[in-house]
Amino acid sequence: MRIPLLSFVLLAVCSTASAVLTLTSTGCVDAAGFQTCQNGVTAASYTCLNASTTQTETLACGCSDYVGNYNCYSAYCWNRVNECEYQEYVVEYLVGCPIAKLPVPYFPTPDNAPDSCSCNVGDVYLAISSNIQQGGTCSTNVSNSSPDAAVQEIQGCECCEVSGALSSIYAICPNTDPTLIGLSSVQQLETTLDTQINDCQPYLAEYNCVSDLGFSQVVGNIFYGPNNLPASGTQTLSNVAGTVTAPASGGVFTYTNGGDGQVYTISAASVKAGSGGGATTTGKGAASTNGGVASTGSAAPATTGKPNGAEKLVSTWGALVSGIVISIVFMS
Incomplete structure (x- = not known):
């Protein structure tokens, strides 16, 4: 839905x-x-x-x-x-x-910035949000262009949406405990769409999220499905070494x-x-x-x-x- x-x-x-x-x-x-x-x-x-x-x-x-x-x-x-x-x-x-x-101001943090968060939570948030927006666009375009195949293809859109959001967490911060950086939002998305990642393997196999459904490529270039999800990280959030000595802006x-x-x-x-x-x-x-x-x-x-x-x-x-x-x- x-x-x-x-x-x-x-x-x-x-x-x-x-x-x-x-x-x-x-x-x-x-x-x-x-x-x-x-x-x-x-x-x-x-x-x-x-x-x-x-x-x-x-x-x-x-x-x-x-x-x-x-x-x-x-x-x-x-x-x-x-x-x-x-x-x-x-x-x-x-x-x-x-x-x-x-x-x-100062969001998201640039890559490799001193005294920055061990996981770039800004990049993770923006990636999840982008995939949600792209999922909506995908479903709308499919509904308008091919009503006969809409049900199947919309499910593909929603699976790519969930996969893209989840894949962004694992790709951007692979070592961080995903429950700290947006996993609950992806789980809420699954519930809202009535689309669980565990049910998405057939659709991810049938549709290429980028070339078939118009999604942007995710960080790491892999839309993960239930068969290839990487192991979850275990690290907590912390600040890396370094000192900011002057305002960047x-x-x-x-x-x-x-x-x-x-x-x-x-x-x-x-x-x-x-x-x-x-x-x-x-x-x-x-x-x-x-x-x-x-x-x-x-x-x-x-x-x-x-x-x-x-x-x-x-x-x-x-x-x-x-x-x-x-x-x-x-x-x-």
């Missing part, structure tokens, strides 16, 4: 909302600056949640919280953006926020967020803590968060947020989004 990508993303949130991640200041080039910035974002998010009256508004508050936090991190913790913590946080944002789109850079359409200017704090830095927003609809992500100004103003506000907020957000997602999926 083919469902919209948005519905799949929302379903995926149900399995991740209870483990909402929090960005931390430990080891940041300007830990105090990040904490101040994060406290401001947290305070603004609390205000947003308290004022929200609809599920859509509540989801929007959560999306804004993610954006504010990773902008703060890009300004004050640019030396840690290659690490697992930040990369996993961005993946969670892309999965959990229905309107989230790239670009996002420069001292000041501007980007247009793919989700909210706002233009953000990120000013990197210098290695000397407390030396400034922050993020400013320009464009229609820009709103101050009093945490370094503001409509005017370039430095994060002082705030009175609680030190553990972020942890409390993500707990609230996780509980809210779980119920919201479930109701949206079953109401649609």
